[in-house]
Amino acid sequence: MKLWIGGAIFVAILMGITWMMAGGDIGANDTMGSLAMLGALATAVIAIFVSIKYVRQIQEEKAGGELADENWDGIGEYKNELPMGWAVLFLATTVWAVWYYLVGYPLNAYSQIGEYNEEVAIHDASFADKHANLDAQTLVKMGESVFIVQCSQCHGLAADGIDGKAANLNKRIEEKSVRHAIVNGANNLGYAAPMPDRNGLFNMNTGALITDAEIATVSKYVANGMKGAGEDVFQGTCAACHGSDGKGMEFVAPSIADFNPELVATVLKHGKKGVIGAMPAFDLLNEQQIKAVGAYVTSLSK
Amino acid sequence: MFHWLEKHPFFFAVAVFVTIAFAGLVEILxxxxxxxxxTIGTKPYSTLELAGRHVYIKNSCNACHSQLIRPFKSETDRYGAYSLSGEYAYDRPFLWGSKRTGPDLMRIGNVRTTDWHENHMWDPAGVVPGSIMPAYRWMFANEADVDTAYAEQVTVNKVFNVPYNKPIPMKDGSTETVPMAASLDAAKAEALADAKVIVADMKNQDVKDMVASGKIPEIVALIAYLNSLK
Structure with a gap:
């Protein structure tokens, strides 16, 4: 009885201290504050009276039952039944552990790469969905933004090649590039047969190898957008592969009269190396982006 | 055995430690x-590339440029495939970097070329408008330290068994060999030969003259290193 009265007084003291420390801050409409005080009261009551229960048990109760056979230096053990709750929990945990080791962890474990793959799959699906049917104008706009991010570091924001540091994409081809390709040959774009160098280029009009003068004339002619002097050389030497209009032939040679999206896509996939310098392949663009860049670059020289 | 262990707390503690340590080793190692x-396709650095790596470290490129692409879509879109730990097997030390003032350079060799690096190191803002990267023009005049690079090659070959002069499997199933010269003079000659290949794509006349006279400017070594980052 004394213990119970002492416990009640102790709870009162604890609550008094709590009230002194925090009570002043609790206003009339402070529900949370009141709830916290209630919680403090409950905690104190439960803690104190549970302790008292066990203290009483130690004071009054005596153990009994059948002793186990084993005896450790005079310390014995009673044969008690497993508590039901404990036994059920033990069995359930065992079953869960078997499932977790064999199925749960191996099949559902977190993986950073797995999360990345999911992220990419979701993005790719929504990207393909969103940009499935772009009209020509939007495609060019998309190409422009990809160009600014991926291409402008070399070709410049205006696609002018930054004073000769890269190809000027506002026109199809420069004179020095034509000359370089004729003199050295070219095999940039993965065609089955490479373009031969000048020792393999015949002018069908004259029946002889292309001459220095002819190279100069035809280079100017091509760089000029297939205009001016040099058409006869072009038709005699270059047209066999590049077509009489210079627009190229499928599987044989690219267009040198104008850009087209397929040509740009081929360059992006293969990279190229010419008189200006080397361009790496841009594998990190997806098909839609390559199409868009193709549309943008084509639109520049139109 | 267990009866004995239970009576000897010290040896019991040792046995517990050994048991747990063994389990740890089996799981972690x-x-x-x-x-x-x-990883398949990861090659050790050639002498010239190592010299370039030293230039990279000397100029604290790693203070602004990381070499670690994390597996996020936003990063792989910008920089290329995410990094794997095996790709740093020959990096001593690795140059992950702690800050990205500039872009990640882990796979810069895939998207930039020799002539671009030449233009960019001479005048960064000239090719990338608004770039805050400083110009590194002294690299066009300073000579690269091939001696140290060769010393490092020999050391890592002897101490860590880095596979120089051995076939290394590549992604397409072929093998490649990274040579390590037998003597310092041979290493210098090899580095110079590599430098000549790079310089053929460059335009700066001073650099071309230096290489023609048998010297290797830092910029050439650095470009060799940057081109090897793929």
């Missing part, structure tokens, strides 16, 4: 060994 093995 195989994974660790697997992850730190070079």
């Amino acid at each position: 195989p994974n660790f060994a697997e992850a730190s093995r070079p």
Whole structure:
């Protein structure tokens, strides 16, 4: 009885201290504050009276039952039944552990790469969905933004090649590039047969190898957008592969009269190396982006 | 055995430690060994590339540029495929970097070329408008330290068994060999030969003259290193 009265007084003291420390801050409409005080009261009551229960048990109760056979230096053990709750929990945990080791962890474990793959799959699906049917104008706009991010570091924001540091994409081809390709040959774009160098280029009009003068004339002619002097050389030497209009032939040679999206896509996939310098392949663009860049670059020289 | 252990607390503690340590080793080591093995296609650095790596470290490029692409879509879109731990097998030390003032350079060799690096190191803002990267023009005049690079090559070959002069499997199933010269003079000659290949794509006349006279400017070594980052 004394213990119970002492416990009640102790709870009162604890609550008094709590009230002194925090009570002043609790206003009339402070529900949370009141709830916290209630919680403090409950905690104190439960803690104190549970302790008292066990203290009483130690004071009054005596153990009994059948002793186990084993005896450790005079310390014995009673044969008690497993508590039901404990036994059920033990069995359930065992079953869960078997499932977790064999199925749960191996099949559902977190993986950073797995999360990345999911992220990419979701993005790719929504990207393909969103940009499935772009009209020509939007495609060019998309190409422009990809160009600014991926291409402008070399070709410049205006696609002018930054004073000769890269190809000027506002026109199809420069004179020095034509000359370089004729003199050295070219095999940039993965065609089955490479373009031969000048020792393999015949002018069908004259029946002889292309001459220095002819190279100069035809280079100017091509760089000029297939205009001016040099058409006869072009038709005699270059047209066999590049077509009489210079627009190229499928599987044989690219267009040198104008850009087209397929040509740009081929360059992006293969990279190229010419008189200006080397361009790496841009594998990190997806098909839609390559199409868009193709549309943008084509639109520049139109 | 257990009866005896239970009566000897010290040896019991030792036995507990050994048991737990063994379990730890069995679980950790195989994974660790697997992850730190070079990935297929990862090659050791050539002498010139190592000299370039030293230039990279000397100029604290890693203060602004990381070499670690994390597996996020936003990063792989910008910089290329995410990094794997085995790709750093020959990096001593690795140059992950702690800050990205500039872009990640882990795979810069895939998207930039020799002539671009030449223009960019001479005048960064000239090719990338608004770039805050400083110009590194002294690299066009300073000579690269091939001696140290060769010393490092020999050391890592002897101490860590880095596979120089051995076939290294590549992604397409072929093998490549990274040579390590037998003497310092041979290493210098090899580095110079590599430098000549790079300089053929460059335009700066001073650099061309230096290489023609048998010297290797830092910029050439650095470009060799940057081109090897793929």
